Amino acid sequence: NAGVTQTPKFQVLKTGQSMTLQCAQDMNHEYMSWYRQDPGMGLRLIHYSVGAGITDQGEVPNGYNVSRSTTEDFPLRLLSAAPSQTSVYFCASRGSGNTQYFGPGTRLTVL
Amino acid sequence: AQSVSQHNHHVILSEAASLELGCNYSYGGTVNLFWYVQYPGQHLQLLLKYFSGDPLVKGIKGFEAEFIKSKFSFNLRKPSVQWSDTAEYFCAVPLGRSGNTPLVFGKGTRLSVIA
Numbered sequence: 001n002a003g004v005t006q007t008p009k010f011q012v013l014k015t016g017q018s019m020t021l022q023c024a025q026d027m028n029h030e031y032m033s034w035y036r037q038d039p040g041m042g043l044r045l046i047h048y049s050v051g052a053g054i055t056d057q058g059e060v061p062n063g064y065n066v067s068r069s070t071t072e073d074f075p076l077r078l079l080s081a082a083p084s085q086t087s088v089y090f091c092a093s094r095g096s097g098n099t100q101y102f103g104p105g106t107r108l109t110v111l
Numbered sequence: 112a113q114s115v116s117q118h119n120h121h122v123i124l125s126e127a128a129s130l131e132l133g134c135n136y137s138y139g140g141t142v143n144l145f146w147y148v149q150y151p152g153q154h155l156q157l158l159l160k161y162f163s164g165d166p167l168v169k170g171i172k173g174f175e176a177e178f179i180k181s182k183f184s185f186n187l188r189k190p191s192v193q194w195s196d197t198a199e200y201f202c203a204v205p206l207g208r209s210g211n212t213p214l215v216f217g218k219g220t221r222l223s224v225i226a
Contacts (some may be wrong), residue, residue: 033213040120042201042218043155058206058213090154092213099145100203100214102154 002026004103006091012109013081021076021106023091029101031094032074033058034066036087037105043090049074081110113137113204117217124192124224132187132220134202144185145203145214146176155201161185172196197224 033048045058049068118133159170166178206212
């Protein structure tokens, strides 16, 4: 099993550009989440999904969209990138008992 | 919604020293508790977890944590740290009381172990 995979690993955007961060898991987990990690802030929840077709907002959803058309995939869209969205983004999926498994992360820089 | 606080931002220890990192969560009831570790340049990995039963849980690499319900705490301990334990440590709980919620994390504690 590959677990949780994320692409790309690194990305540089200009302010105002849009892009999609990809996340996929092959563990048939129902629950998937997106976090951003910033120094001194820990991990903050952006959006999450409890199953295909169901998404909800986390702590810091503004500027981000998600969709969950399949169990495996949970892409995160930045609609109009801003320097404040410079961060490391982690996707996670959860199996039984709330244990979450994390992807390797995407390091995004917005100029 | 649940929240988590970690008391120490940065801890510096010498090798073989004992470690205790504090973690408190905001409300009681049935609660699942987690500690994750992030080694430099890597993603988060599960260190240990508590669901029920014995409040002293043992994880990987000699780590353990004790759930104290009366104190809303889940502190992480290790009797003797090694240089390879240098990492950032995060405490986490489910966002809500329902099982259908993701984890929320504390701000993390950076541990530096020096020779």
